[in-house]
Amino acid sequence: MTLEERRELDELVATWREWLERRDALSAHDIDELEGHLLDRVDSLRSAGLHDDEAFLVAVKRLGAVDELSREYARVHSERLWKQLVLDDDPNGGGRTAASGDLGAPGAPTSVLRRANGLAVALGLGVGAGLAVKVADLIGVDPTFFLRNAAILVLPFLAAWFAWRHRPPVGALAGIAGAFALAAVVLNAYPFGPGAGTAAFATEPSMTELLAAVHAAVALWLVTGIAYAAGDWRSGDARMDFVRFSGEWAVYYLLIALVGGGLSMLAVAVFGSIGVDVLPFVGEWVLPCGAAGAVLVAAWLVEAKQRVIENIAPVLTKVFTPLFALMLLALVVAAALQWNLVDANRDLLIAFDLVLVVALALLVYSYSARDPLVRAGWFEWIQFVMLAGALVVDLVVLVAMVGRIGEFGFSANKTASLGLNLILLANLARAAWLHLGFLRGRIPFLRLERWQTAYLPVYVAWAAVVVVAFPPLFAFA
Structure with a gap:
């Protein structure tokens, strides 16, 4: 290996190590051990005829995903992980992160601002x-x-x-x-x-x-x-x-x-x-x-604690998504049997809006916690039922809102609710269509994620309109 090739390999390994240090389950000693395994694999692959960059990429892939390594170390070193929840006074405790920019030698003293991740x-x-x-x-x-x-x-x-x-x-x-x-x-x-x-x-x-x-x-x-x-x-x-x-x-x-x-x-x-x-x-x-x-x-x-111990929110999402799907189905049945929901008062319509917001939040967060390469299963079908129910409930609320505006005229509250429901309707309709395509195996899961992340600026823009434009439009009442 020439000096130039060695320098390129060192740069690749340094980049990999810096990224790995973001995982708080791994101390400096742990990363040193993983780096040794990585370099052994690189040497083996180079002996087989691969170039340095190719050997490095293959070695990283074979070494395993960082998240899996973090979970494995979390199981092996669970006592140490729980102790990281408090400010460690041991200057050799490691725990450096990419955000700290502290990439010194293993065991180097760490300032009080960097211990326990700040x-x-x-x-x-x-x-x-x-x-x-x-x-x-x-x-x-x-x-x-x-x-x-x-x-x-x-x-x-x-x-x-x-x-x-x-x-x-x-x-x-x-x-x-x-x-x-x-x-x-x-x-x-x-x-x-x-x-x-x-x-x-x-x-x-x-x-x-x-x-x-x-x-x-x-x-x-x-x-x-x-x-x-x-x-x-x-x-x-x-x-x-x-x-x-x-x-x-x-x-x-x-x-x-x-x-x-x-x-x-x-x-x-x-x-x-x-x-x-x-x-x-x-x-x-x-x-x-x-x-x-x-x-x-x-x-x-x-x-x-990111990626060190099991996250809480994805577990709660798995629990509450079926419950919200049942709630939305019950609301749809009630709307079909008792059309006086259209004449419901303001507080009830606000409660419906909150249910829709929570249902969408459950959907988006479950997307964020899902492995995009895993095929659709029973939980994704429950999500689709929840989406369909949310769409119907949103339409019912829109009909009720239009009726209230026609009877009582526009107000700040009714206009804000109408705008929110229209924004939610567009999001839910597109999300349901993409979700159905994913269930049928015609659309990759990443498109579902991209739709939700691309829609976030719409919420910011609408919130800005309500903050800046609504008070003067409705005489600050």
């Missing part, structure tokens, strides 16, 4: 998010301020975590900052009117204010995903990775909220038994600061 950074940003919420409360802002600005106060810290972890280009960060600035100006400069009976956050915001706040949170969450994707927002794979992250994050956040709520109630009861009332402290400090900080802690948990 737990210290996540906790610091979580404290910052909690303090941002509490400072706004202490300066005595209007009660509806938190409804409008919840996402603006917290999500910049999540974007900062993604930026530290994934290193997006400066242009992407500038675009994200511009989106947050625009949302902050719009939500706080618009003269929203008094409430119209929709209670939220101990106050009654106007309908346009409530719609703008909810849609701003959705849009800014997706914009924050640009930092997660390291600025590569055009990539369908990067978008699907963010979908996976969002599903796992939601599960972890819910678990943290349940445990935190339980501990808070226990603390109130224990201190109350000795005559100390800590309920005001819990309500005024622990709850708002904890809710904001948990956003960062949940994000760290998803990133730190």
